[in-house]
Amino acid sequence: MRCFYLVILIVFGGLFIQTSAYASMNIFACEPEWGALAREIGGNQARVFVAISARQDPHNFRVTPNLVTAMRGADLVICSGASLEIGWLPTLLEKAGNPKIQPGNIGSIMAAELVHDLGKPISVDRSQGDMYPEGNPQIHLNPHNIEVVASQLVDRMEDIDTADAEYFQARYGMFARKWQMATTEWQQQALALKGMRVVVDRASFTYLIDWLGLVQVGTLEPQPGIPPTSSHLENLVQALKKNPADAILRTPYDSVDASTWLSEKTGIPAVMLPFTVGGDKETTNLFMLFTRTIQLLKQARHAWQ
Numbered sequence: 001m002r003c004f005y006l007v008i009l010i011v012f013g014g015l016f017i018q019t020s021a022y023a024s025m026n027i028f029a030c031e032p033e034w035g036a037l038a039r040e041i042g043g044n045q046a047r048v049f050v051a052i053s054a055r056q057d058p059h060n061f062r063v064t065p066n067l068v069t070a071m072r073g074a075d076l077v078i079c080s081g082a083s084l085e086i087g088w089l090p091t092l093l094e095k096a097g098n099p100k101i102q103p104g105n106i107g108s109i110m111a112a113e114l115v116h117d118l119g120k121p122i123s124v125d126r127s128q129g130d131m132y133p134e135g136n137p138q139i140h141l142n143p144h145n146i147e148v149v150a151s152q153l154v155d156r157m158e159d160i161d162t163a164d165a166e167y168f169q170a171r172y173g174m175f176a177r178k179w180q181m182a183t184t185e186w187q188q189q190a191l192a193l194k195g196m197r198v199v200v201d202r203a204s205f206t207y208l209i210d211w212l213g214l215v216q217v218g219t220l221e222p223q224p225g226i227p228p229t230s231s232h233l234e235n236l237v238q239a240l241k242k243n244p245a246d247a248i249l250r251t252p253y254d255s256v257d258a259s260t261w262l263s264e265k266t267g268i269p270a271v272m273l274p275f276t277v278g279g280d281k282e283t284t285n286l287f288m289l290f291t292r293t294i295q296l297l298k299q300a301r302h303a304w305q
Contacts, residue, residue, distance in 0.1 A: 025161050028071050028101070030079035030089065031058055032277040033140040034111065034149075036286045038078060040175045041154050045164045049074070054278035057253045059225075061088045063095065071096035074107070075160050078153060081110025082117065082137030106159055112137040114152050115145045118206050140276065141208035143183045143290055150175065178287075186290050193294070196301050197243075199236070199268070201250040201259060204275060208293065217245050220258045228258040237265045244268060247300040251275040269300045 025046045029035035035050035042048060049070040052058055058080070071077065071092055079085055093102060101107040117135025139145045154172040158165035194213035198205075201220045209216055218239060222232040240262075248259045248270045256270075263270035273293050274283035283292045 024164050025075045025157065026070075026073050028074035028077045030077070030085055031140075033146075033286065033289070034078040034080070036277040037146065037150055037153060040286065041150065041157060041168055041172050043167070043171050045161070045167055046157070054274065054276045054283075055252045058084055059087060061085070063088050063092050067092055068095045071101065072098050074098060074101050076107045076109065076156060077101040078109040078111065078149075080112055080137045080139065082112035082135055084112070084137035106156060109149070109152060109156060111145075111149045112139050114148050115139050118210055136203055136206045138204055139207055141205060141293070142211040143179065143186065144211070145207065146286065147176065147179055147183070150179070182287055182290070186294055190294050190297075193297050193301065196247070196297065197245040199240070199245045199248045199262065201248075201254040204251050204254075205249055205273070208273075212294075212297075214297075217243060220248075220250075220262065233258060233262060236262065240266050240268065247271045247297065249273055252279045269303050271296055271300045273297075 025042060027035075027038045027042060027046050027048045029038055029048060029050045031052055032050055032054050035048050038046060038048045051067055051070075052061060074096075079089060098107075099105070103110070112135065117139075139149075150172065154168050157168045161168070190212050195215060196212075197215045197217045198209065199218040199220065200209075200216060203219070203224060205214075205216075208214070218236050220228045220233070220236070222229055244266070245268050248262055248268055250256070250259045250270070250272055252272060252275060256272075259270040262268070272280070273296055274280045274289055277283055277285060277289055279289070280292065283289050
């Protein structure tokens with residue numbers, strides 16, 4: 001019996017190794033959401049390397065040798081763009097020295113360039129904090145944006161790897177059908193959230209707020225990129241006493257301190273949304289990202305009411 005199990009392990013292990021060995025495309029994803037999307041479309045024909053985990057801040061990230069190696073061998077790079085990775089991506093691209101994935105080439109996708117941007121300032125200066133001059137780059141929390149990026153991604157994958165174009169198109173077709181059905185269901189589930197008043201840690205949830213019709217009534221950061229100050233938080237407490245919010249939202253990589261303090265002072269639930277794939281143990285793929293986000297928001301609103 002032990003020999004039988006050993007044979008099974010060897011056979012299946014060999015199949016796994018063979019599948020990995022025959023993957024025809026290497027994709028470098030800056031953030032988990034784009035890595036998850038690349039896996040949905042690439043299947044067994046794509047090796048996907050994800051630079052950042054859900055608990056790492058994409059604004060502040062250190063270039064390491066393994067990132068350079070992964071980007072050097074990449075056929076395609078997909079990132080959020082719009083200056084989200086400005087602190088580390090240009091350095092990484094330079095160190096990797098891979099001409100295929102330089103900005104403007106077929107192997108480079110900056111997702112924020114493909115959709116209608118939100119939060120683009122009329123003017124930018126240092127007194128406004130760390131503003132996004134090209135608009136808010138964290139576009140992935142509107143499922144319609146995911147659909148747009150997926151369409152562009154499959155086109156690039158087909159152009160880069162023509163031998164597997166039919167395979168990629170078939171996987172994209174299955175994903176797109178499932179995604180459209182799921183989006184309709186999410187929108188129905190989220191009808192009760194319209195008008196929900198939220199405080200956010202920073203401008204991470206701009207596209208989610210716009211999609212669901214939430215109302216942002218405050219931010220923990222006094223200005224973009226500026227950590228919460230005691231005076232700003234005290235002023236926020238006073239404002240919320242007059243016009244309460246339903247929830248205080250943060251990402252997995254935001255500090256818990258300010259949101260916890262504000263929750264204790266006001267009684268408003270502090271909620272960590274997964275924000276991206278891997279943001280909590282339930283959020284294992286893109287579909288669960290939206291399912292889980294809506295669940296948590298509805299729980300918070302019900303608890304407050």
